[in-house]
Amino acid sequence: MAPPMIDPALFDQLKENIEKDGSIRKDLEQIIEELNQNVSYTQGVLSKVHSTPRSKYPALLSQVEGGIKKELETTTRLSRFASQHPYYKYNYKWGRTLQDGIATVLLCAWLGGMGSDSKPGEVGRLLTLEEVGEVFGVPVNLKDRDAFHITIEEYLLALISVIEDLSRLAMNSVTLGDTELAVQISGFVKDLHGGFQMLNLKNDILRKRTDSVKYAVKKVEDVVYDLSLRNLIPAKEAQ
Amino acid sequence: MEGRKMDEAPAPKRAKIVSEGTPKPIDNSTGNTMSGFKRDRQGNEKRFNNGPRPAPKPKVAVRNAYTPMFEQLRDELDAHHDRRDRLGKVSRDVTGLSKKIIFALQRVRTINPDLPPQIQAEVDSRLAEISKLLAVMAPDVQGINRYRYSRSLMCLEELAEALTFAHYLKTQTLLKPEELSAFVEELTRQGAVVSEEKEKDKDEPMPDASNTPAPAAASGHREATGNDPEPAENEQQQHQSELEPPIMSTTEDDYLYGVFDLSGEMMRFATTSTALTGKMAGAEDERTIVEDMHELGSFFEMLPTKAGDRKQWEKKLDVMRQSVRKVERLGYDRKIRGSERPQGWVPDLTVDQPGEDEE
Numbered sequence: 134m135a136p137p138m139i140d141p142a143l144f145d146q147l148k149e150n151i152e153k154d155g156s157i158r159k160d161l162e163q164i165i166e167e168l169n170q171n172v173s174y175t176q177g178v179l180s181k182v183h184s185t186p187r188s189k190y191p192a193l194l195s196q197v198e199g200g201i202k203k204e205l206e207t208t209t210r211l212s213r214f215a216s217q218h219p220y221y222k223y224n225y226k227w228g229r230t231l232q233d234g235i236a237t238v239l240l241c242a243w244l245g246g247m248g249s250d251s252k253p254g255e256v257g258r259l260l261t262l263e264e265v266g267e268v269f270g271v272p273v274n275l276k277d278r279d280a281f282h283i284t285i286e287e288y289l290l291a292l293i294s295v296i297e298d299l300s301r302l303a304m305n306s307v308t309l310g311d312t313e314l315a316v317q318i319s320g321f322v323k324d325l326h327g328g329f330q331m332l333n334l335k336n337d338i339l340r341k342r343t344d345s346v347k348y349a350v351k352k353v354e355d356v357v358y359d360l361s362l363r364n365l366i367p368a369k370e371a372q
Numbered sequence: 373m374e375g376r377k378m379d380e381a382p383a384p385k386r387a388k389i390v391s392e393g394t395p396k397p398i399d400n401s402t403g404n405t406m407s408g409f410k411r412d413r414q415g416n417e418k419r420f421n422n423g424p425r426p427a428p429k430p431k432v433a434v435r436n437a438y439t440p441m442f443e444q445l446r447d448e449l450d451a452h453h454d455r456r457d458r459l460g461k462v463s464r465d466v467t468g469l470s471k472k473i474i475f476a477l478q479r480v481r482t483i484n485p486d487l488p489p490q491i492q493a494e495v496d497s498r499l500a501e502i503s504k505l506l507a508v509m510a511p512d513v514q515g516i517n518r519y520r521y522s523r524s525l526m527c528l529e530e531l532a533e534a535l536t537f538a539h540y541l542k543t544q545t546l547l548k549p550e551e552l553s554a555f556v557e558e559l560t561r562q563g564a565v566v567s568e569e570k571e572k573d574k575d576e577p578m579p580d581a582s583n584t585p586a587p588a589a590a591s592g593h594r595e596a597t598g599n600d601p602e603p604a605e606n607e608q609q610q611h612q613s614e615l616e617p618p619i620m621s622t623t624e625d626d627y628l629y630g631v632f633d634l635s636g637e638m639m640r641f642a643t644t645s646t647a648l649t650g651k652m653a654g655a656e657d658e659r660t661i662v663e664d665m666h667e668l669g670s671f672f673e674m675l676p677t678k679a680g681d682r683k684q685w686e687k688k689l690d691v692m693r694q695s696v697r698k699v700e701r702l703g704y705d706r707k708i709r710g711s712e713r714p715q716g717w718v719p720d721l722t723v724d725q726p727g728e729d730e731e
Contacts, residue, residue, distance in 0.1 A: 137545070138544065138545055138546055138659070138663070139545070139668070139671055140546070143548055144671060144675070146549075147624070147675060148674075148676060151677075151678050154680070155676065155679045158679045158680075219518065220519070221517075221518075221519035222522075261441060262441075262445070274448060276516065278515065278516065285445050285448055286449075288445075289445065324436040324437065324438050325438060328438045328442035329442070332446045333449070333453070
């Protein structure tokens, strides 16, 4: 009797693996959905910054930090779960959500939040990829082992969101009479634009999103131009 | 004014040298009288023609507080893009070679443990080329990078298709995923040995692999391939006295999508072999390719749809259904009309005759 075409055990083996894969995805989706909610709440709180004078930042930022704390908790769960599986097999599922979460942390820190004893919060502070990793309590740009981490692409994409948000804030801060902030944003955005120009981008999502940085630069330049035309730029910043 | 111009115009160079060039040769103030630069006939420095030029000022890019950070990120991204491009190029070659193997196998007419010698020879030579290419790719896809570059490794599906097809033609059975993994691993190992022999002193820049202790661990559940790979590894470790070469691992997706495509090859094989031999491929009294196709069809129908790329799965499933239909039609034709054929009748291949049994 010739052996059968297909080994009977093979079907069960494959079926089991496919089902396992499916249930991993379901569990992941559940955690990601939760993270999504944390992130969109935090984004909502952060959006208030556009109508908040700088004197009231501390109160707003502590509320933002509350939202971020939830994000971090969920990310810890995500990290624990995802680290049990090949990272790049599933990471596309949470990439977008995690980027948005990173963006809230970056923006909060830039506005003066996320301070620690060693590094007090200060307006204009940019967290590096490594610092973001410390905030989330996860490794970054991992190469030597297969586990959950924050990638360079995720960090840069989050940074682009922050730049877009800040270019909007430049305008709104003028409305609130805080021209100094607008000028500071202008300098920051231009510096980062210079940074993004140093990257050798491929025709991928990062390149597409990076294109928007120049529009942010134009937006803040226009604001600064309007200010300088009317001699509204604070003296110390003008130099 | 006019006169002055006229005076200077005829011999401007000589005039200059006479007037201002004389003190230069004996100028000791700088300390480098005899060396460091060449002199022309008049003894003047030729520093700006042949001698060492002052280093050109580096182009000053606008730098700011964030420049170093971006430079570092850029280097990392560049390494990633380079790796992906490298893999993509080699992967295309492996795909091409795998397709050639499949074409060669389609010239086989019967299921037999031994392929016709010239076809076997062609398959072997293609496989030898593939094994070298796999060894080139392997260092870039260790550990975490295996799934990172999955999309650049489409060649493995094609290779799985070729290998499962060859296995079917020899044994009339479906190659198992463990067997596929073991085979591809062995190919990589052979390729590594060949390229090592070629250039002994080449130190391969295994960028991310150096830290992964055992590439085999990355293939996780596929370790159940039995004991045969293990001794081979040990042997190599001994006579290389180096780290074991990184291994190309195959995923279950590579296998499944490869087998999907196998159904198409089986259909093509069934059609040509029936047309040309007048017999249904397979052990006629026991099981023919019609039954094998039915079994393969039901196999995939029963499997849950693989999450991830459902569209691709559905599409492949649909193509496979059509292949099954085609082969069962062949079986029917053979039953009905085959009986009308005289015993031992074979189509006259000298006349160009499109297979009458084909659809």
